[in-house]
Amino acid sequence: MIIAIDGPAGAGKSTVAKILARRLGFLYIDTGAMYRALTLKALEEEIDPGDTAGIVKLANRVRIELKYKRLCGLNVFIDGTNVSKGIRQPNITKIVSDIAKIKGVRKVMLGLQRRMGESNNSVLEGRDIGTVVFPDAQKKFFLDARFNERVNRRYKELKVTKLKDITVNNVARDLSNRDTIDSTRKIAPLKKAKDAIYIDTTNMSVNKVVKTLLSHIKNRVDQSIGFAN
Numbered sequence: 001m002i003i004a005i006d007g008p009a010g011a012g013k014s015t016v017a018k019i020l021a022r023r024l025g026f027l028y029i030d031t032g033a034m035y036r037a038l039t040l041k042a043l044e045e046e047i048d049p050g051d052t053a054g055i056v057k058l059a060n061r062v063r064i065e066l067k068y069k070r071l072c073g074l075n076v077f078i079d080g081t082n083v084s085k086g087i088r089q090p091n092i093t094k095i096v097s098d099i100a101k102i103k104g105v106r107k108v109m110l111g112l113q114r115r116m117g118e119s120n121n122s123v124l125e126g127r128d129i130g131t132v133v134f135p136d137a138q139k140k141f142f143l144d145a146r147f148n149e150r151v152n153r154r155y156k157e158l159k160v161t162k163l164k165d166i167t168v169n170n171v172a173r174d175l176s177n178r179d180t181i182d183s184t185r186k187i188a189p190l191k192k193a194k195d196a197i198y199i200d201t202t203n204m205s206v207n208k209v210v211k212t213l214l215s216h217i218k219n220r221v222d223q224s225i226g227f228a229n
C-alpha cells in the first residue's frame with residue numbers, strides 16, 4: 001500500500017509522515033532528502049547548479065540510499081557517506097529547488113522513488129508523489145498551512161541547530177523562493193492531486209493531524225494488510 005503526502009515546506013509533512021509510518025509499520029520515504037543529497041554532492045564536486053548536463057550526469061552516477069534506524073530515525077547516504085545532517089544546512093536549502101527542477105534529475109529520482117515505494121508498504125512525502133510518482137496511491141493527502149505559520153515552524157526548527165545567521169526574514173525569503181520555484185516549474189510542479197485530501201494544518205497540533213490522517217486511512221490499511229497476509 002502506498003500513502004502519498006504532498007505539500008509545501010513547513011506544512012508538517014515530515015513530522016507527520018514519520019509518525020504515521022512508524023504507527024503503521026510502513027517504510028518512510030522522504031523524497032526531499034534525496035534531492036537534498038544530490039545538491040550536497042553537486043556542491044562538493046563544485047558542479048554549478050546551472051550546469052544542467054553536469055548535474056544530470058551526477059544524478060545518474062551517484063547512489064542515494066535511505067536507511068531507517070530505530071534510535072536515530074532516517075539516515076540519508078550518498079555513495080555510502082551519511083549526509084543526514086549536511087543536507088539540512090541553509091546552503092543546501094537555498095539551491096535545492098533549482099536542482100529539483102531539472103528534467104533529467106527528476107527522471108532519475110522518479111525511478112528510484114518508485115522502486116523504493118514498491119518494495120514495501122510505504123509512506124512517501126514530497127511535492128509530486130500523488131500527481132506523478134504514485135498517481136495510483138491508495139491514499140493521498142495534501143498538507144498545507146498559512147505562509148507565516150510555515151515560516152515560524154521552519155524558523156523554530158532551524159533555531160534548534162543554533163545557526164547564528166538565521167532570522168525570520170531569511171527563512172521567509174527562502175521559503176517564498178522555494179514555493180515559487182517548486183510550484184511553477186514545468187515538470188512535476190507542487191500541486192494537489194485531484195483525489196488528494198486537503199488538510200490545512202495551521203491551527204492543528206501534530207497529534208491532531210496524525211489522528212486525522214489515520215481516520216482517513218484506517219479501513220484502507222486494514223484491507224490492504226489483510227490482503228497482503
Ligand code: DC
Nearest residue numbers: 031032033035096097100126127128
Ligand atoms: O521537503 P524538502 O524541503 O526537504 O524538499 C527539498 C526540495 O526538494 C524542495 O524545495 C523541492 C524538492 N522536492 C521536489 O521537487 N519533489 C519532491 N517530491 C520532494 C522535494
